Amino acid sequence: MGETWTILKVIQWTTGYFARKGIEQPRANAEVLLAHVLGLQRIELYLRHDQPLTTSELARYREAVRRRAAREPTQYITKKQEFWSLEFEVGPSVLIPRPETELLVENALKILGTGPARIMDLGTGSGAISVALAHECPTLQIIATDTSVRALEIARRNADRHNVSSRIFFVAMDLFAALAPLPLFDLIVTNPPYIGDAEFSELAAEVSGYEPHTALKGGGIEGLTVIRKILQEMPLYLKAGGALLMEIGHRQAALLQKEIEENPQIEFHEFISDYSGILRVLKLRKVNR
Known part of the structure; x- marks a missing residue:
């Protein structure tokens, strides 16, 4: 993904990626997974849209995105x-x-x-x-x-x-x-x-x-x-x-x-x-x- 990815940029990239993969509601999926990885509510993503992700956060988010792109349900990834x-x-x-x-x-x-x-x-x-x-x-x-x-x-x-x-x-x-x-x-x-x-x-x-x-x-x-x-x-x-x-x-x-x-x-x-x-x-x- 790169080295200086903000919350908003990550959501935008993932939304496009999920859409190309045929995932329904691609933006909602991207937001739910990112909120889960960051321990935030979805609304908080927009309050912190310019916050950059750490290397660890990006790694955990990439893994969540990989699983969802393989059609694993979002609920099994977030466990809720x-x-x-x-x-x-x-x-x-x-x-x-x-x-x-x-x-x-x-x-x-x-x-x-x-x-x-x-x-x-x-x-x-x-x-x-x-x-x-x-x-x-x-x-x-x-x-x-x-x-x-x-x-x-x-x-x-x-x-x-x-x-x-x-x-x-x-x-x-x-x-x-x-x-x-x-x-x-x-x-x-x-x-x-x-x-x-x-x-x-x-x-x-x-x-x-x-x-x-x-x-x-x-x-x-x-x-x-x-x-x-x-x-x-x-x-x-x-x-x-x-x-x-x-x-x-x-x-x-x-x-x-x-x-x-x-x-x-x-x-x-x-x-x-x-x-x-x-x-x-x-x-x-x-x-x-």
Whole structure:
């Protein structure tokens, strides 16, 4: 890059470089990475635009730029992502929390109100859903599960960061595998793997190349294997009248509609659209008896 690079000059150069590499939002990526390397907020970059970078800062920034140009997600480089206005640690062992997943938190809070309740978070990953719910509602007791021990380590740190670890019990298991079939939960919430084999090849390189495949691929061409297993087993663990909220993939609502209607254990269901108009969340209620 040269020897006398100011903050502004570095941002301008990197923006052009990322644009040539086909990186979306190249300036935003350049600013986020530089702010991370310098330990600043993005707004501070403009207040110090003529500040030169040291040799050490340039070296660390070059490495961050190299990783991003190789399509590694910015969030894995900075090790953080905002979700529900809270900052979460993320890494290659967990999915990066998406804005549409906030729909699960929003609708869970509508269902739960302010009273005490017992919740299960299947496939917690970074713990974003559990931590957000516990942060909003201090009367909740949450069991959060994941097959990945490394994911659970990150989830525990996120719970500690937001002072909710005393109300979330983290368990390493595959779906309901380690639980006795008892109707203990008022709500089951889950963002399961749901990418189909046919769709996986179409994902952005940042997703397919770096995010954990076990948390992405739902099984089968349509990605419905895990979802169907949850729908089959969840009545054993929900209280009468209890609810399930599950994030699903594009076009999966139509594929699931008939089998949900024919399930005698379900007395109500609806599909909730995300901000793009995609039917993104399945909400259902177990028969109240």
